[in-house]
Amino acid sequence: MKIIEGHEIIGQRLRDRAAETHRLVGQMPAETLVDLWLTVTSQIVKRGFLIEYRDLEPPRTGIFDGLRLVVDPDVGFEMQCFILLHLFGHSVQWVAPSIEHKLHALQSTPDKQEFMQVLHDYEYEAAGFGMQLLHDAGIHHLDAWYSDFVATDWKYVERYYENDTIPPWEECVMNQQPLIQALPIPELVHREVEVRFAF
Secondary structure (H helix, E strand, O other), X not given: OOOOOHHHHHHHHHHHHHHHHOOOOOOOOHHHHHHHXXXXXXXXXXXXXXXXXXXXXXXXXXXXXXXXXXXXXXXXXXXXXXXHHHHHHHHHHHXXXXXXXXXXXXXXXXXXXXXXXXXXXHHHHHHHHHHHHHHHOOOOOOHHHHHHHHHHHHHHHHHHHXXXXXXXXXXXXXXXXXOOOOOOOOOOOOOOOOOEEEO
């Protein structure tokens, strides 16, 4: 008889729940989130970033400056877990010399349609680094949750840029999205950059 590992059981529970509700975002069990938080924070600190809780002015939920990742403690815990992965991915983009050249288009594309494509690519590249962090930590059973969260976040950002107003989060929740491809994390050279934020 094959012994089933704990992470396989949790992964199966998530797949079963997804089959029933077709939704992972907002459904993660608390014990899974605590394990995720502990593992991810350890991985981020080992890569030389500080993690800090700070009261941020709404609508900001998190900020990064190349040296630290800051999360607002008033944000729900599941969202905090995603924000941490999200901010890590963006931090990599800003302090990895080998990919720094990609930031130029983000900062200098005046055409809105072209900018939205650049922004999409920027967001999904950051997501790939977040996925790699999960995999480096031995977390593979949350790929679908993370991918749905990334797609939800993108829909939220896209609607903001389309309507110039922050949309209701619940209206942006995406389900059963293609899995994010993990991207190798390049060498990091920590330095302070202009503060960027998530909302």
